[in-house]
Amino acid sequence: MNFKIPRGTQDILPEQSAKWQYIEQRAHELCRTYNYKEIRTPMFEQTEVFARGVGDTTDIVQKEMYTFDDRGGRSLTLRPEGTASVVRSYVENKMHGLPDQPVKLYYIGPMFRYERPQSGRMRQFVQFGVEALGSDDPAIDAEVIALAMDLYKGLGLTDLKLVINSLGDKDSRTAHRNALIDHFKPRIEEFCSDCQARLEKNPLRILDCKKDHGHELMDTAPSILDYLNESSKAYFEQVQRYLTAIGIEFVVDATLVRGLDYYNNTAFEIMIDGKGFGAITTLSGGGRYNGLVEEFGGSDVPGIGFALSIERLLMALEAQGIELPIQEGIDAYLVVMGEEPKNVAPKLLHDLRKQGLTVDTDYLNKKMKAQFKAADRLNASFAIILGEQELENDSVMVKALSTGEQEEVKVQELVSYLKSKKK
Template identity: 70%
Template sequence: MSVKIPRGTQDILPGQSEKWQYIEAIAKDVCRRYHYKEIRTPIFEHTELFKRGVGDTTDIVQKEMYTFEDRGERSLTLRPEGTAAVVRSFVENKMFGHPDQPVKMFYTGPMFRYERPQSGRYRQFVQFGVEAIGSEDPAIDAEVIALVMDIYKSAGLKKLNLVINSLGDAESRNAHREALIAHFEPRIMEFCSDCQTRLAQNPLRILDCKKDRDHELMATAPSILDYLNEESKAYFSKVTGYLDALNISYTIDPKLVRGLDYYNHTAFEVMSEAEGFGAITTLCGGGRYNGLVKDLGGPDSPGIGFAFSIERFIAAMEAERIEWQVDKGLDCYIVALGEEAKDRSVALVHQLRTAGLSADRDYQDRKMKAQLKASDRQNARFTAILGEDELAENRITVKDMAEGSQENVTLQELANYVKTKLEAN
């Protein structure tokens, strides 16, 4: 019986995994500069966390979660997103008591959602996210947005569109909610069954429906911006003012809503405008969630964050044809001829690696020509050839594959020679 990979998942093979590592390294370096530190949470959590944190009315909870019972008959769920778990940890570990607030964190790892697989969207995907919990200063909203834009720009992406909106505070959202119900209710039967359910539970999410997005009532739906109270207007004005001060361009879209129930005030998405990227252009989504910490048993600590899929990040890089700045080859490949030379090459390879160089050798007892081809395939910067004559004279022939030159050095000098030549270039 042939066992194949589950639908909606992927193997990230050597030669491809370097792209994930490259993006993760850029994101982590930007987080370091912004003073955000890594948090790691379990891949599975109690199901109740996501029901309370993400929201019972969301598609994630209702349709997409991988939920199971363990042997103790406890309901557990593979994490579908990262924010709820980070907030749970914030509460459980009493990080709200830290003297320095907000607590700034980032995370990366696999997430799981049972949805129809399509280009750039998988049932297991890798997500990178940031959370800043403990401040209601609109400046932290601008900082979080600046952080994600810095990550994308550091990778070379240029064709980006930052879209922002305000969802307002509880008072503003309640007023908008009543207006949405009045707008959609007379003709709600023309909408899909999901939207019919959302009308009573969370009418804001009707605006996010993919099936009915072209319905005429969508274009005339009440705008949240018309229902913001003075406090919410002032908050949003502060956020946009800070973005202006940071020279970060943006588009205000009153119909932008987030798919999770815990958002309020600032909501934002980053879109790719690269030609050929695909119908789904969203790269990143985020926003403010001032009530989530309290909902999960903690004090009333406001928070803001974002998350992006690394798979979609890679797709955007490839759509813009950006060259990957990844390690493309070995520093040195040792070609050994004869049993004694092969035995000695084991220690030589280790010597190179101990010196901080990448090195390899043949493990298939191949002839010289085949070993040289292997060195070429692995794009070795230097090829070191050790035969019986060289071994007898305690030397090795080192070929500079870029320049085409070669030189004899002692076996003891090999690592230092290669390292010095690389540093000179």
């Protein structure tokens, strides 16, 4: 029987995993400078965590979740996104009582959505995201956006476009919601079944419909910006002032609504207009979700966050021809000749590795010439030659593979010799 990888998933092979590690390390380092701390939540939760947290009118909840019953009859779901799990953990672990507020968290991990696989859209994908809970200061909205932009720019991406919008507070959203219902209701039968179901539940989601995006009523739909009350307007204007002060360019787009039910006030997406990447394409998005903590039984705690796909980030880097500075090769390759030298080789290797040197050797009993070829394939800086004569002299022969120069070195001096040459 031939086993194949499930549709919509991928094997990240060794030649690619180094890129993933580099990006993840950059994300860890960036979050440290912004004082965001890592949180790790389970890969599956009670289904209600996502039905309540993401919103039962979203495509994610209605069509894309991997849901199953465990042996106890409990409905569980593989996490389709990170925010709901973080908020659940925030409430369950009473993080609102921590002395340092707001609570600033980040995560990196796999998510799962059952959707049609395509380039940059997998059924299992990896998200990096941040969440800041406990502050409704517009400055932290700007901080979250700046963190996302810093990651992209720090990796060398150009042609980035930040699009922002305000979805308003509860009163503004209610007024806009009623206006949308009045606008779409007379001709709602011309829209898809999903939009018809959303009309009364969440008409804002109609604006995000991919099937009906070309309908004429979409272009004339009431703008949320016309329904913002004074406090929502002031909040949005302050976010813009902070972004300008930081030096982040942006475009205001009143049609930006995002795909999740929990957003309010600030919403944003970061897009790329990259040659070879197609039309302007969304790389990441996020926004403010005041009220979500209450949905999980917590107090009235505001929050904001974003998430980005590592896969789409890698696609963008490839499209722009950006080579990540991945450290390749090894420090040394141990070439062993003879039975007795082979007996002492494992200890020598172990001693070198304990000193932080990257070394390898042959385990297939290859001839000396083949061992040197293996050293070249591994891009080794040095070949350490250990034969009968070297063993008797308590030494090794070290050959610089870039120049061909070689030198006899005492075993007890080998570490310091390699490290000095490495510098």
